[in-house]
């Protein structure tokens with residue numbers, strides 16, 4: 662299988678606090694890779710490093726044949742049209758309607774006409790089960806709708822890779838299922854992604870493989886089936902929730 666993104670030997674410290682001490686893994690094209698790890702283990706820092714919001718102290722992030730961890734801000738803007746980061750709270754612009762929020766990346770990065778932009782927005786609103794919500798403001802949306810609208814905005818430029826940071830956190834079961842179904846639809850369309858979560862059942866439902874981050878390294882990376890059936894005590898303790906706070 663082709664590799665979409667490769668993380669090689671990432672190291673990162675904040676002051677004295679060592680977060681990563683040799684994180685390596687490959688994200689394969691077309692897969693959704695679940696990334697588990699205790700709170701504070703460095704999952705978000707991995708995602709933030711991939712889109713250049715953090716700079717690793719050492720290591721490489723290989724995308725399209727080059728190390729993107731050393732690119733400047735200007736080159737990263739282009740990379741961020743291909744690798745999307747879905748913020749936990751949706752991160753919508755409060756004073757803009759849903760339609761204006763979704764139009765923003767298209768106006769910034771494409772030369773589509775107004776009618777083409779509207780068509781794309783409406784397709785995207787269908788995908789996230791929010792048809793007709795064009796004129797609503799973020800404050801008029803439920804938490805689940807805000808998250809899905811944030812997802813829609815993050816992916817409207819049709820990125821190759823989508824980084825999800827705890828997309829189901831804080832959602833009730835109905836909205837969790839909607840979000841999970843949205844991600845499954847994206848996967849069917851051929852998207853690749855990293856799904857950071859503490860929501861182990863949703864990850865098992867969506868993901869092809871799971872990686873567990875522990876003590877600054879990838880402790881294990883394997884198919885969902887093999888992770889579920891692992892004879893490793895740590896993996897079993899982790900996926901049954903017994904180690905939720907380990908890092």
Ligand SMILES: Nc1ncnc2c1ncn2[C@@H]1O[C@H](COP(=O)(O)OP(=O)(O)OP(=O)(O)O)[C@@H](O)[C@H]1O
Pocket residue numbers: 675678680698699700701702703704705706707
């Ligand atoms: N900009 C920063 N400055 C200083 N410390 C930071 C910074 N960003 C992250 N950290 C620290 O790095 C560690 C890893 O943080 P990170 O946010 O990646 O954890 P996480 O695995 O995403 O946790 P959670 O599951 O709670 O979201 C934490 O101890 C955090 O306090």
Ligand SMILES: [Mg+2]
Pocket residue numbers: 704705706826
């Ligand atoms: Mg996090």
